[in-house]
Amino acid sequence: MAGISNELSHFNGRNGLGAVMGSKNVKAIAVRGTSDVAVHDKETLQRLYRETSELAHTQVQAHALNQFGTIAGVEGVNAGGALPTNNWQNAVFPGADKIGGKRLNEEFLVKRGACYMCPVRCKRVVAVPDPVYAVDSEYGGPEYETAIAFGSCCGVNSMEVVIKANELCNRLTLDTISAGMTIAFAMACFEAGLLTKDDTGGIDLKFGNEHAILPLLEDMAHRRGLGAILADGSSAAAKKIGKGAERFLLTVKGQEIPMHDPRIKTGLGLQFALAPNGADHWFAQHDPFFATETSPGCIALAQMGLGRPVAPLSLGPDKVRIVAYTSYLNALYDDLGVCVFAAVARSMTGLDTLTAMIRAVTGWDVSLWELLKVGERTNTLYRLFNQKQGVNASADMLPGLFFKPFADGPLAGTQAIDQAEFEEAVRLYYAMCGWDPDTGHPTMGKLSELGLEMYAGLPDADSDVRRASRAAARADAHA
Secondary structure, eight states, X not given: OBOEEETTTEEEOSTTHHHHHHHTTOOOOOOOOOSOOOOSOHHHHHHHHHHHHHHTTTSHHHHHHHHHOGGGHHHHHHHXXXXXXXXXXXXXXXXXXXXXXXXXXXXXXXXXXXXTTOSSOOEEEEOOSSGGGOXXXXXXXXXXXXXXXXXXXXXXXXXXHHHHHHHHHHHHTBXXXXXXXXXXXXXXXXHTTSSOHHHHTTOOOOTTOGGGHHHHHHHHHHTOTHHHHHTTOHHHHHHHHOTTGGGGOOEETTEEOOSOOTTTOHHHHHHHHHOTTSSOTTSSOOGGGGSSTTSHHHHHTGGGTOOSOOOTTOOSHHHHHHHHHHHHHHHHHHHHTOOTTSXXXXXXXXXXXXXXXXXXXXXXXXXXXXXXXXXXXXXXXXXXXXXXTTOOGGGOXXXXXXXXXXXXXXXXXXXXXXXXXXXXXXXXXXXXXXXXTTTOOBOHHHHHHTTOGGGTTSOOOOHHHHHHHHHHHHHHHHO
């Protein structure tokens, strides 16, 4: 769960990239530029930047991000009955208003922060009056994911603890989602009797114990006591704890899931399962962006063939198409270094503007179709790499919790994802991508189309082994 920090409050937080640097004995990388960056058409690029920047004050999603940040979503998700609570055992948290955006903006906000030159300025910079939880504002403030991971998911309703936990993670370069979810997992194990006070060093590790969070974070970072067991994340910890601890895991490909419930937006479930790097809530665009004809995705991405509304709970071909096409788009954003909070459908920069910017920078007469092929090529390379490393179709599965109905709240007893339908949607995604529907392995035809035919000979287990692996995964999910 080690991340890479840039200027204290900007993070490559997920996927253990900090551990990759550590494995190479690299503590930091410092770069100092001395030359200008060559731009083909500087005047056009500056004009496009000015026009796009003005949208930060008028475009609905961008303006909301500026005013309230991502943490504004906490209260609404709770009211809808889908807020991850007590390691996802519940979906409604009575203290949501105490860890939500309204309280943070009214009581703790110092100013709005931003990545370099970004007009959206969605980051929160905070201060805490209570000296016990005083923080250095240079480390920024908590996002939606952080507030839930250390808040409701641990049963904690203290904004002060959430803010301090965020600062500690930034100081210690820990991913807040994985760190918070790992502590929530440990709390579930404690309440089930799989961990005792002898294991925790005397800490009463029950849900709601706000005093357990901060010392346990320190212990995880320094591999002390129970922290040494939790330091590598919940999947590794479950193996060490044993006694059936795996039943409390909420991971995909070993990575803790983000704070979004796929039972209210099934396309997100496909994202969690299919993302090559483990559960990722921005592998593609989110379902509500395509819910109605006036939803931002239907409008902004209509030129990609996604102008028709699709119900958030659908797992049909139209939903799979949205996930497939927008996974290419989001991969392109990653390739370009474009933030999803500054571009459609989540925000303001349109596809035509983005294409024009790339032309202005490079001088290439590139089309949107060619750019989306870059994203598709990227996803296909991810797939090839994973399969070479033994990560195959059996890993493209959700935790079993999501095939069961909500346990409480307004959605209690409803909205379990149909597992057979979900698995068929995964197979259909493979087929839409030009991958074998049984193995998920890119076909020779797709590799040739993308100019990747040189990778056709990469090792790949045979289909019978893959089918058996998927059958085992289905059995585990039902258990």
